Amino acid sequence: MKLGENMDVTTTRFGTISVQEEDLLHFKQGLIGLEQCRSWILLADRQNGSLGWLQNVDCGEVAVGIVSPRLLVPDYQLRVASNELKGLRLDDLPVDGQAAYLPKDIQVVVIVSRQPEGLSLNLKAPLVINVRAREGCQVVSRDDYPVTHRLTAPIATASNAEFSHAELELRKIA
Amino acid sequence: MLVLSRQRDESIIIGDNVVVTIVDVRGDKVKLGITAPREVSVHRQEVYEAIRRENQQAAKLDPKEVQSLGQRTTRPGK
Numbered sequence: 001m002k003l004g005e006n007m008d009v010t011t012t013r014f015g016t017i018s019v020q021e022e023d024l025l026h027f028k029q030g031l032i033g034l035e036q037c038r039s040w041i042l043l044a045d046r047q048n049g050s051l052g053w054l055q056n057v058d059c060g061e062v063a064v065g066i067v068s069p070r071l072l073v074p075d076y077q078l079r080v081a082s083n084e085l086k087g088l089r090l091d092d093l094p095v096d097g098q099a100a101y102l103p104k105d106i107q108v109v110v111i112v113s114r115q116p117e118g119l120s121l122n123l124k125a126p127l128v129i130n131v132r133a134r135e136g137c138q139v140v141s142r143d144d145y146p147v148t149h150r151l152t153a154p155i156a157t158a159s160n161a162e163f164s165h166a167e168l169e170l171r172k173i174a
Numbered sequence: 175m176l177v178l179s180r181q182r183d184e185s186i187i188i189g190d191n192v193v194v195t196i197v198d199v200r201g202d203k204v205k206l207g208i209t210a211p212r213e214v215s216v217h218r219q220e221v222y223e224a225i226r227r228e229n230q231q232a233a234k235l236d237p238k239e240v241q242s243l244g245q246r247t248t249r250p251g252k
Contacts, residue, residue: 013236032222050243064235083214119243122228148228
């Protein structure tokens with residue numbers, strides 16, 4: 001798709017949306033278990049300003065809900081092996097021992113899912129997105145976070161954590 | 175799969191710089207020590223499998239199911 005070109009994507013959740021090349025987020029290796037899903041567009045949830053939806057543009061039925069982890073887990077920290085970030089165009093990361101600290105223009109979000117008992121967040125394998133380069137990848141944290149962290153409170157009232165300045169720019173659904 | 179037998183304190187080297195050492199053997203539990211450069215990720219396989227399953231499950235989530243996450247708050251911008 002050339003820059004400026006429009007593409008219509010028929011989605012199961014959001015109807016037909018019109019996307020342009022410059023809106024796309026590219027995940028070179030897709031997601032773990034969804035390696036073929038590489039091109040995504042970010043949409044805002046109609047009800048909840050804290051929630052985004054990454055809609056795949058090749059598979060209309062594939063979309064994942066994403067939130068900033070610090071909204072619900074204020075002290076959430078991401079430590080990964082540096083090769084996990086090779087897919088992203090990142091300048092040399094400042095390192096401290098085993099961990100690499102992410103610069104501020106790199107967004108970290110986690111995927112929302114549903115368990116029998118209720119909603120959960122995958123804190124173990126967040127998504128790291130280079131917003132400027134429009135590239136992202138899923139990484140696995142070196143820390144012992146759960147894959148299914150249970151959500152027990154709504155985002156809006158969960159904590160006093162201010163809405164992170166590292167929030168993704170949400171594109172509203174037309 | 176390459177199958178090797180090792181005793182406690184013995185090691186194998188993978189590639190140039192990944193070393194796996196048998197730290198302890200107790201019953202049917204083996205404690206492994208892994209020495210690898212910072213840029214090589216090492217994870218328990220079942221964690222990877224759990225993430226795979228979770229992603230595939232999450233990809234089926236519908237906006238209706240996340241209404242309990244909270245209501246839109248009035249906030250400047252966006």
